Every structure is written in structure tokens, then in C-alpha cells.
Amino acid sequence: MxxxxxxxxxxxxxxxxxxxxxxxxxxxxxxxxxxxxxxxTLIFSVIPVPFSAYMMQKKVENLLRSDYRIDYDWVSIDDIAWQMQMAVIAGEDQNFDNHFGIDVDAVLIALKRNAKSDKKPRGASTISQQTVKNLYLWHGTSWVRKGLEIPLTFLVESLWSKRRVLEVYLNIAEFGRGIFGVEAAAKHYFGKSAKNLTQQEAALLAASLPNPFIYQVNRPNSTMRKRQQWIIRQVQNLGGRHYLEKLD
Structure with a gap:
């Protein structure tokens, strides 16, 4: 039958x-x-994510390199310092609590900025979009990927709370070669758990997220240090840990 x-x-x-x-x-x-x-998406709304599509992509790209390995430890958002949670919001998506996956205002601003500049175009991806890209899709410039990313972002936003989106994002974001998630990053760079990160350490990790291979946590350049301090100021402007109460 x-x-x-x-x-x-x-x-x-x-x-x-x-x-x-x-x-x-x-x-x-x-x-x-x-x-x-x-x-x-329904399954990952309640259970820890065992691996992401981007982790698989990186593993395939490094199949012939015996020294490459994935360092990944899932932790609950309750075991991630509020300073780290706020640092990525301040650095990556300050309208995180207001949009439904796509920040239209940020997109329009990015389009205007890119139209006036000859430099490499800047994106306006939200934390939700970056979560979808890392979890389900692949990295690289592609209209196909972007076409899949938008409906999947709406799907995730419909089924997950903002707190869950942030939790998954912090656990699967790449912070260096083979280093995925804030728990692995905190242990690798600072020898501590993610729940014990200081404001300076959290801001430094968040400052690497545009590109952890250019902005290296263990070798921060002047641009990265400036971004680190900017993120700390933005966390304060957003209200600090009180901002997170809006995500519950």
C-alpha cells in the first residue's frame, strides 16, 4: 500500500x-x-544540535588534512555568560528582539552603503539568518543559498523562541579553525567554561565573528581591539543583561 x-x-x-x-x-x-x-526544525527546537551543515562542509574540505578536527561542545544557554549572549547581539544583530528573522531596516542601510562604496559589499544578516546558514546550508556567495535561507529563517523564527535561536547560534558559530561554539572557544582561548567568560573576553570572541580567520582571538589586531571596545559600549547602550529578559 x-x-x-x-x-x-x-x-x-x-x-x-x-x-x-x-x-x-x-x-x-x-x-x-x-x-x-x-x-x-521541530526536533532541534527541543534537543541539542549534534552537528551542523557547516561543520560537515568544513570536514569535507579538510578530508585530506589529518591534523584537522572539529572541537564542539554543546551547552545550555543557562551555562553561557550573559556577557557573551549580549556581546553577539550587540555586535551582530542589535534589532534581534524586534525583527522576524529579517532586519529590513539593516538591509536597506547596507544597500545604500554598498551603492556608495567600491569596497567589498557588507551584508545585513541577522543572528537568525546566520543560524540557518550554519545549521542547514553552506557558506559562500550563492543566490540559491540565499533563496533557501530566507524561507528557512521564517520557519525557524516561527517555531523557535528568540532565546532558542540565540542558544543554537552561540553553540554552532565558528570561532577559529575547527572551533565551533562558545564552550569550545572559551576553553581553547581562555581555559575556562563559557559561563565564566568576562565582558572583555566575550566581546573579543564576538569581535571575531565577521571572520575568525582574519580577526583571530589569539592574535587580535588594532581593528579587532577597537571593535571589542565598541561592542562593550553597545552592550551597555542596549541595557546590558536586562535586554535578555525580552527574549524569554
């Missing part, structure tokens, strides 16, 4: 013409993919 249902689902009898069959097949594949992501 299941076999007959699957055959009718993918190859109905009343379709004629190659084009019609092709579009029908695409719609069915889209249906399966959408439900796959829906199930994953």
Missing part, C-alpha cells in the same frame, strides 16, 4: 508531456525537502 501511494505521489497517471511531468516532479521534491526541514 505504501509503495502504491509513493508511486502515485511522484508519478501520477494523468500527466502528459515532459514539461508537465518535470514541474510535477519538482513540486513533489520541494514538498519532501520542505517537510524534511520542518521535521528537523
Amino acid at each position: 505504501k509503495k502504491g501511494f509513493l508511486r502515485r505521489f511522484f508519478v501520477p497517471k494523468n500527466l502528459t508531456g515532459t514539461k508537465e511531468c518535470l514541474w510535477f516532479l519538482i513540486s513533489r521534491i520541494g514538498f519532501v525537502v520542505a517537510n524534511f526541514y520542518l521535521c528537523l
